[in-house]
Amino acid sequence: MNKTTEKIFYMLTWFFQGSNYLSPYGYGVMHRMHHAYADTENDPHSPKYDETIWNMMWKTKTIYSDIANKKMIPDARFTEGVPNWEAFDKFARSWPSRIFWGAVYISVYAVFATQWWLWLLLPLQFLMSPIHGAIINWFAHKYGYRNFEVGDTSRNFLPTDFLMMGESYHNNHHKNGSSANFGGIRWHEIDPTYQVIKILNAFKIIKLVKHKEINLESVKKAA
Incomplete structure (x- = not known):
């Protein structure tokens, strides 16, 4: 995308993530490090080298910051x-x-929460980013199935992924890190975010770059 669109998406990241805002720069750099050092001592987040999910997430937070x-x-x-x-x-x-967004969330609950127990969901609004990170960086390296034999523990955590918007197809992603489509290997692997990316590309908001075709023979062997 061009520099103007880039800044617009920066602002949209803040708008949609709210108090959970993660710096695209900080997260982008850390994510590249994760792929380069996956499941080694230099990995910013690896269940293989962190005893508990809490230790891993604290280490991730420290490196990201x-x-x-x-x-x-x-x-x-x-x-x-x-x-x-x-x-x-x-x-x-x-x-x-972050305090501004916290006030917005509380105001929304004050207006629309018709039952007391709905307020129990409020902490999730403040912790959405670490919850998402824990699911992908911990559970998607421990549980699920593998389409590819790669040099790390990545797995496809959910066979049909609308909760993580396709990101739980983690084994696919680690095999083809430059691909915008995290799904597409098995019939049930549909990456919702990739569908959005294709629309943005069609309207020339972003530009998709072609990549090499996936070796489906290795998928058959893993299956």
């Missing part, structure tokens, strides 16, 4: 081409921003 705050300077191969809007990141990750 150090990258986003520029306390850690990763290799150039991890930062090259990653969108970086420091001024907006500083605002979106600030406590005033």
